[in-house]
Structure formats: structure tokens, C-alpha cells
Amino acid sequence: MIVVAQHCVGCAFCKLVCPEEAIDVFGVAKINHDRCKSCKKCVIWCPVEALKVVEE
Secondary structure, rough: OOOOOOOOOOOOHHEEEEHOOOOEEEEEEEEEEOOOOOOHHHHHHHHOEEEEEEOO
């Protein structure tokens, strides 16, 4: 599972790189886990490292 840390700056870059359109940004990123396929593109491209992969 991918989670958003408190230091998300709301730049929406993660939303742009998500191929599943599983991220919305309303001040900070919010991941729709039903749509997320855990490709980790958002994690790789986040400029402030606000997205993390955690074990469920």
C-alpha cells in the first residue's frame, strides 16, 4: 500500500504520473486504493518523497 506523508506539498506531480488515475490532490495527495495498482511511479517521482510504500 502507498501512503502519503504529512510533508506532501500538494504539487500534484504524483497525479500526473499515475497511469491508473488513482490520485486526487486537494491540498495534499489522496490515493484511491481501489484503483491503485502499486506501480510506485508516484513514489519514484515525488519531489519531496512524501509517498511511501508500507506493508498491509
